[in-house]
Amino acid sequence: MSEHLLSGAVSRNIAAVRDLAAQVRSGRSRIDRITDAISGFVGSHRFLVAQVVVVGVWVGINAVPGIGHIDPFPFEFLNFVLAVEAIVLSTVVLMAQNRQGRESAEQAELHLQIGLLAEQETTKMLEMLREIHTKLGLGAAAKDPELREMIQTTQVELIADELKRSRTEEEPSSEPGPA
Numbered sequence: 001m002s003e004h005l006l007s008g009a010v011s012r013n014i015a016a017v018r019d020l021a022a023q024v025r026s027g028r029s030r031i032d033r034i035t036d037a038i039s040g041f042v043g044s045h046r047f048l049v050a051q052v053v054v055v056g057v058w059v060g061i062n063a064v065p066g067i068g069h070i071d072p073f074p075f076e077f078l079n080f081v082l083a084v085e086a087i088v089l090s091t092v093v094l095m096a097q098n099r100q101g102r103e104s105a106e107q108a109e110l111h112l113q114i115g116l117l118a119e120q121e122t123t124k125m126l127e128m129l130r131e132i133h134t135k136l137g138l139g140a141a142a143k144d145p146e147l148r149e150m151i152q153t154t155q156v157e158l159i160a161d162e163l164k165r166s167r168t169e170e171e172p173s174s175e176p177g178p179a
Contacts, residue, residue: 024103032099039096042089055082119154126151 006014028036041047058078062069071077130147 024106028099031095035092035095035099038089038092042093116154116156123151123153 055078058071059075061067062071062075062078063073126147130151
């Protein structure tokens with residue numbers, strides 16, 4: 001039902017974004033898919049419940065008097081297993097986060113390129129509109145200082161430098177102040 005409300009361009013854009021995401025997913029290595037699956041499971045309620053049940057059963061079996069204990073209190077083997085598990089799982093999660101970070105950086109670069117292209121197209125349209133306005137004898141637009149400023153080519157490097165400068169001005173100084 002909602003398909004009929006969307007324009008063809010919007011539908012094509014949705015399909016293009018979906019195809020791009022599928023292409024990124026299909027380009028992942030086997031180890032990336034494995035680490036994503038493990039990270040997904042480890043970050044779930046099912047894993048938490050399973051972990052609590054396994055540890056509870058282990059402690060229960062090894063704490064009951066009169067039964068031959070595999071790992072008597074203070075459960076050194078259990079501590080060893082949990083420590084190794086923590087190391088392995090933290091490494092797997094970091095691997096998944098690193099891959100996600102790379103994908104995010106690529107996506108941000110794509111967004112920047114699309115934004116710059118849109119800015120260039122908008123600037124060109126403003127130039128054309130100003131020319132049309134001038135040819136029709138409506139000269140006020142040609143004198144508009146805001147329009148002249150908008151028509152200027154965006155200098156990405158200058159904007160990036162200004163952003164860096166403003167961030168450093170906002171960051172609190174780590175040097176101790178006067179006492």
